[in-house]
Amino acid sequence: MRYCIFCGVKIPADAKFCQNCGKEQPETSGANAPEVTADETTDPATGVLASPKAKIMVGVGVFVVMIAVFTGTMILVNAK
Ligand SMILES: [Zn+2]
Structure with a gap:
């Protein structure tokens, strides 16, 4: 057994x-x-990566997108 x-x-x-x-x-x-490894664990209920590291990576990705949008807006404002 x-x-x-x-x-x-x-x-x-x-x-x-x-x-x-x-x-x-x-x-x-x-x-x-x-x-x-813990990084490869997935939530069986949702199939979404459930490790803390994955959540941090998602958070960083959202943050980078927000910075990119903000920077793009500033450039458009300054161009006028
Ligand atoms: Zn089993």
């Missing part, structure tokens, strides 16, 4: 897929199991 690397439920040692979440399991050895 071992555990699903994604949701943690008990699964048969020879199971290729988790019976709970359906995710494919790595080879039984477990030595070369893929490392799941």
